[in-house]
Amino acid sequence: MKLTGAEILCESLTRLGVKHIFGYPGGAILPVYDALGKSKLHHILVRHEQGATHMADGYARASGGVGVAMATSGPGATNMVTGIATAMLDSSPIVCITGQVSSKVIGSDAFQEVDITGITMPITKHNVIVTRAEDIARTVREAFVIAQSGRPGPVLVDITKDAQQATAEFNWEASEPKLPIKRAKVTYNKAEFDRAVELLNSAKRPVILAGHGILVSAASKAFAEFVRTGNYPVAMTLLGIGCFPANDPLNLGMMGMHGEAWVNNAIQEADLLIAVGMRFDDRVTGSLQTYARNARKIHIEIDRAEINKNVAVDAALVGDAREVLEALLPHVQTGGHGDWIAHINELKGGSAVRDIQSLPDNGHLYAAHVINDIWKETKGEAIVVTDVGQHQMWEAQYYHHNRPRSLVTSGGLGTMGFALPAAIGAKFSQPDAEVWVLVGDGGFQMTMCELATIVQEKINIKIAIINNGFLGMVRQWQEFFYDKRYVATPLVAPDFAALANAFGIRGERITTRSDVIPTIRSARESKETVLLDFRVEQEDSVYPMVAAGASLSDMIRRPDNPLVETATEP
């Protein structure tokens, strides 16, 4: 069957199971849009190409499938860069398709020409430029294989306009992926495995560090069995949240810079760390010199390049988290560690008193209250998509996730502006789920144009803006480390409720604690998107905090008299 390159692309995407494409048209991708119109693919018109990549990313993270974003050449392609880097740092499988000027004029600085494969080389798992219609089907199939396999990541396919327009024979069977033959997966030998088992069974004070890899390899069940068999306390990375139920007594909560004190203290006192699908990021370890000095380390990780990168380990089991955990399980001695777990519970001691939830209602509206109330009202069953900053850390502390893939957040790159578009993507992949956006007033202003996408697509998500009139996390650093010199962090914002109304979205402003739950309830009852502008305490900070590069043992704790009564107006 003879088809144009554009038709081949649409047909290939359809056969790969793609239902949704997040994109923005333009000259060099027009043939594809013409073919899209004739296909059954649902194209979501975004308002900025960065939004398209975040939507594809949110789509992938909420579902475990591949998200697809599309843009034209030049500025369309460069606008995708932040979203691609976000997906790269968090190992999210997205495929980005960009139009490119005709192969005949490549290199001539043609209108809207940019070397997007060159630009995205360090931030994609792989990228490729296609100049012939007959290569499109195979290349797209390969892109999907690469994006999902091993440690997932973004793949960019740049297709020249002449390749989209040319006709070629379309033969799906003959366009099998032909990827280079790599050597067999490097795994681990028996000696390494035995050493890990020996460490596991001789540990007195073990702690598991549970990361994103558990979600990626769909290992939650095997992981839970492993944890409960060995009776190991579990600390979560930000991206690991959801891989093990928060309501399990063995789940300690999040570790690291804004991890709860008892979690970090347990790690520092441990004699064995079992890292599963995580990469000892600096936000997790603090100073490496003082990190878990008494602990031996086992590292279960699919990416060989992560082994011994930041933390030297005693046993490295390179492989898929689920496969490795299943292999280890029969060797794990059951029970034990009762004294150790009792000790960790003692470490929790004073923390509950310091918890902001325990403070009396003094008329202030705290972000933590809002987030905790959203958790209670949604019974912890919503998909929460956060932006980056204080609210993101409070979410990790006060929204307790029991299900895999119920928290979508930009961890590695820390991309502000991620939440709103990523939530739109999450909603398309999980249409029956209740999706909440948690976003600061800073990050929201970066990508709020996507409110129009929500209206055009008639989707139903709930947007909670944690509005403190500051770029809160940066302000917090200025408070702690720059003697409260608030340079460029006070922030003017529009009236978000009125703004929402202008888009045709119901918007409400909440300023007192007593209004929080009723408003959440009424928002949840609505069949349409609702935006809630929570005016929270301006100068609250996230506690505890380990300063960048400081020891994990050295935490800044919430002061007894927590808040300045005279908050400055922005």
Place this chain on the structure above:
Amino acid sequence: MQTIVAYVENKPGVLNRVSSLARRLAINIDSLTVGPTENEEIARMTVVAHTDEKGAHRLEASLEKLVDVLLAENISERSILERDLALIKVLADQKNRPHLMELVNVFRARVVDVAPESLILEVSGTVDKIDGLLEVLRPFGVLEMARTGRIAMTRGGDLLRPPSAPAVEPTLQPVGSDKK
């Protein structure tokens, strides 16, 4: 200095991916050579990098994550043969030419071009050997030099071969039998 051997797809852009990766990891490449292998679709690279064992592991493992890199191995700790080749154009007048020729013999270099005022020497060997020759040539006046960078191979039965596809037998047809 760490030596990594890699087999890569022999196609445009792969060298860029490899060098770009080293740059991203902030690893300084001392020399990088690429050449074809007996399989025309596969090229072999030798990367010599200014880094320690840890950096080499990171580079090697990250290289192998590139789709176009079939295999990458740090061979620094193994028994290896390393060779560098240099062409050196050196000032040579009638007076010092005999002295130069002596050095050429000592270093087992070869004279590959003779001009009235200069010679081009070809020398191959370890980096130390070539550096040694350069040292003694400098007083004569080195006009120009080109070096290939190192290539390396593990010794003896320690084989480093590209991963191979399931063998596909070439289907040889008797001449003239295919179009009946």
